[in-house]
Structure formats: structure tokens, C-alpha cells
Amino acid sequence: MVQWAQFEQEEPEFAAEVRKRFTAARHHVLATLRADGSPRVSGTEVDFQHGHVQFGSMLGARKAQDLRRDGRCAIHANPGDGSMAEPDAKISGIATEVDDPAAKEPMQSPDGEPMDYHLFRLDLTEAVLTKPEGNLLVIRSWRPGKGIRRFTRT
Template identity: 50%
Template sequence: MTTSWADFASAAPAHAALVRKRFGAHRHHVLATLRADGSPRVTGLEADISGGELWLGMMPGSRKALDLRRDPRFALHANPGAGTEMEDGDVRVAGRAVEVTDPGTLARYADAAPEGERPEVFHLFRADLTEVVRTYLVLPDMCLDVWRPGAPLRTLRRGNDDAPAREDP
């Protein structure tokens, strides 16, 4: 079973709106992939949420694309921006990248690029979501909204003491 951005947005609309807003605040984000030896690779990426999907477009032959071809697991962290206050929280998405090779889909993706930025040759992956997390503060607690396919949105709270995180009822 695969889980698209549209599936996530349908299951947790308010959470999806906040996550999308954070990704929309900046153009560049941070993608984590796995190298052949299992160590992490962290690189910049422009992610696109459109047509009910989270798309990951990459230059041809890029290391991150080759990583995803070999092992599709990834994490995508939204750019936190320059300020220290993140009123909409800190967000990340994890999942599996599914390479898109259909010529029609590739052409539509390229045609939707801004003027002067249309890629000629590129790798395109569609995200199969496995987890979406938003971290934010409700003083004195740090809160995590965690969504996984097939499960309801959970909110975990952790105080500044050594107690384990507790789940909101």
C-alpha cells in the first residue's frame, strides 16, 4: 500500500495544512538518503507538493538520486529559516521514494516548472509517505504531532524534566 500526499491530507487535514505551510515558506529543504555503506547523506533539495503528491526532483546522476534508486528510504526536513522563532513548528516527512519514469508524468512535471527553470533531463521521485512529524512548543512542553498511515494523528508532549514523553488523551 502506498500513501500519497493526498491520502495524508485527507486523513489529517489540519496537520497537512501546517506541514505544507512550513514547506512553502522556503524553496530549499534538506533531504537525507542512505549511502551504499548505510551512512547518511544530507543534501539540499527543492520539493514540490502538487497534484496530490510530494515530488522530489533531482539533477541527472546526482548522488541523492542514485542513493534513492538503491535504497528508497528518505527523510525530508523543512528549511527552518533564518529566524529563531518557528511559529508553525519544525516539520519533517519520511517515506520511500518511488522513481517516476512515465514520459507523460515527467513532461507534465517539467512543464509546470517556473519560466526559465524547466529541466530537460532529471530524476523524479514520488514520495510514499510513512511518517509526518511536526515539532513545536507549548510552554513548558515540547510537542510532537506524529502521523503515520492507517493511524490517527498523535500528539506527544515532553516537559523539560527527565520524564518520558506523554501522549495527549
């Protein structure tokens, strides 16, 4: 597992492509594991700060409970308009809750009141970009220390 900054150092161009997909839209899909091991998908927003991939959750939300119990998760970037003109991006790894209040930016509720929340940082185990090219589906996958692997499917 590595932090986002290390991914950027290992594969700067690939990391930039993945980041571009996550910053192109605000809302993405987070997959976590329920207590019984079945998947749960939730909406989330992703932020790239201080060399980390970060995302938040309302206090006590199910996705936060899932991640506190088992940090394994994956995030699928919003695919945009569905044209697949840009690659489809996914990252996965282990999320860890940030306990330091100084590391969390203040948030406000819709009525302007200060609001606490869960903040998680993702240590990466994989990043994937998928894009149709002609009759092929081209998949580029990166794992820490293993570089980028490219393969195709028909």
C-alpha cells in the same frame, strides 16, 4: 505508506500545517542512505502536485543514486528564521522514481537548454510537527492508519 492525497483525506488540518511549512521556503534538507548505510543529507526542493509529494535531482547525483538503490528517506522543511514561531516539519517515507517523461515538467538549464532530471514521488510513512510551547516541546506525529499522536518532552 500512502500518497499525499490520502494523508490530506485522513488528516486535512494536520496535512495543511505540514504543507504550509514546506511551501513557506524553497529549499529543504533531504536525508538518504548511502550504499554503506550511513546517512547523506542534500538540499532539495519539494512540490505538491497530482496528489503527490515530489522532488527532483540532477541526473546522476548521489542523492538520486541513493534513492534508486534504497528509497527510504526523510525531508526536513526549512525551519525559517529560527524563532520557532511556526512548527518544525518533517516527512518520511519511500521515494520512487517517476519514469514517465510525460509526468515530468520540462526544465531548462541556466543557458535556456532543455535539461533532463530525476523526479521522485514520496509515499509517506510519517509526518511530524514539533513546536516549543512554554517549557515543553510538543510533538505531533502522524502515521498512515494510526492518526495523530501528541506527546511532550521537557
